[in-house]
Amino acid sequence: MARHRAREQALQMLFQWDARRSATEVVEIEDILKGYYGSLLVSEDDAEIESPDPFAESLLRGVVSEIGVIDEIIARHAANWKIPRMPVVDRNVIRIGIYEMMRTDTPAAVAIDEGLEVVRRFSGDESVQFVNGVLDAAKRELRPKKEVVVEEVGA
Numbered sequence: 769m770a771r772h773r774a775r776e777q778a779l780q781m782l783f784q785w786d787a788r789r790s791a792t793e794v795v796e797i798e799d800i801l802k803g804y805y806g807s808l809l810v811s812e813d814d815a816e817i818e819s820p821d822p823f824a825e826s827l828l829r830g831v832v833s834e835i836g837v838i839d840e841i842i843a844r845h846a847a848n849w850k851i852p853r854m855p856v857v858d859r860n861v862i863r864i865g866i867y868e869m870m871r872t873d874t875p876a877a878v879a880i881d882e883g884l885e886v887v888r889r890f891s892g893d894e895s896v897q898f899v900n901g902v903l904d905a906a907k908r909e910l911r912p913k914k915e916v917v918v919e920e921v922g923a
Contacts, residue, residue, distance in 0.1 A: 771823055775864060775882050778827035779890060780804065782860040785832060797829055831860075831867045838866050845905035846898075857891040858899055865903045869910045876907040 781804050789795045801820055831838060839851050842862055851859055865883040868874045880903045887899045 770821075772882060772885065774821045774823035775827065775886055776889070777804070777821055777824035778831075778864055779857070779860055779886055781824070781828045782831060782863065783856055785828070786856055786860060797832060800828070801825065827864055827867065830871055831863045834867060834870065835863070838863050838870070841866055841906050841909065842902060845902045845909070855891060855895060858887060858895045861887045861891070861899055862902050862906075865899075866906050866910070869903075869907055876911050880904060880907065 781800050784804065785795050785797070785800050788800075805820055842851055842859065846854070846862075854862075861883045864886075865879045868879040869876050872879075880900065883903055884896055884900055887895050891899075
């Protein structure tokens with residue numbers, strides 16, 4: 769559950785980063801973290817959380833640092849969709865899932881399932897099929913199954 773919550777936090781921070789970067793060119797990650805943990809995040813028991821979750825922070829920093837590569841992968845697999853025209857939540861859930869498949873040891877199935885749960889909560893059921901399709905296609909590119917060589921018996 770801790771990683772699920774971290775993914776939700778990473779999405780919320782990426783949403784803020786994404787919205788602010790379209791208004792200005794330079795958005796400092798430290799400003800996003802400070803703003804999120806200092807005033808925006810409230811835990812389930814309404815107590816303010818002041819320290820960043822290490823996994824959420826690593827997802828945020830990782831996606832931002834690899835945004836060009838990640839968006840190229842999305843563009844290849846999101847037929848008929850330009851990234852700026854995608855719903856902000858959907859594109860950032862996809863970015864997190866692709867980053868996890870590229871740079872973490874999270875199993876691809878887990879990255880996809882978690883992305884679908886997060887998009888259900890923050891976007892809606894109508895986005896689930898789209899996000900699933902893009903992440904599944906990205907998985908086939910990033911983590912293709914290794915060919916199994918079967919030796920013929922008696923050869």
